[in-house]
Amino acid sequence: MFNIDKNKVKHANLFAAGLALGTVGLKVLTSKDAKKVYANVVAAGIRAKDSIMQTAEKVQASSGSILADAQEINEKRRQDEALFEEEESDEK
Structure with a gap:
């Protein structure tokens, strides 16, 4: 039914993790x-x-x-x- 490329999912997960880490990092740096x-x-x-x-x-x-x-x-x-x-x- 869904034809999902594992490589694209991996890149999307890495992007989401980087975004979350950047947000947390920004909060820490401005504390x-x-x-x-x-x-x-x-x-x-x-x-x-x-x-x-x-x-x-x-x-x-x-x-x-x-x-x-x-x-x-x-x-x-x-x-x-x-x-x-x-x-x-x-x-x-």
Whole structure:
């Protein structure tokens, strides 16, 4: 009497199950408990960002100090080399 293709019934059942699961999932994701979890995750992300920014500022300050020291060393070295070259030319 009915000529039902088992493959089509299987696909229809999978679709219905997916629809039901999606509906339940949407309810779970919008629940008050889920929103609390989302808020805690976002708060942890903000704390991590703040910590990273503080570390980056410390590194930046330290690298500025290192750069100034390196420039001072190079300037002293240039002066020493110039003085050494003057002494060599005076000896000749």
